[in-house]
Amino acid sequence: MTEHGKPAVVVVAAEEHARLRRLERRKGKSFTEHLLAMPTDDGAFERIVAPLRGCGDVAMSTDDILALTRDR
DSSP: OOETTEOOOOOHHHHHHHHHHHHHHSSSSSHHHHHHOOOOOOOOOOOOOOOOGGGSSSOOHHHHHHHHHTTT
């Protein structure tokens, strides 16, 4: 069947649809299987020791943020 002159729908028997769905499911891993297949390590990793960011490094000061919330 077509829609606006382009193929849009194919009619197949229910058994054929079920067979195709089974093939599709067998073809690839589920998202869960994909995540579980990721390599793992022993859980140990080095922590980066870095100084904390100072207040002057933020985009807006706390006073500016409070002023914006008061204006609403």
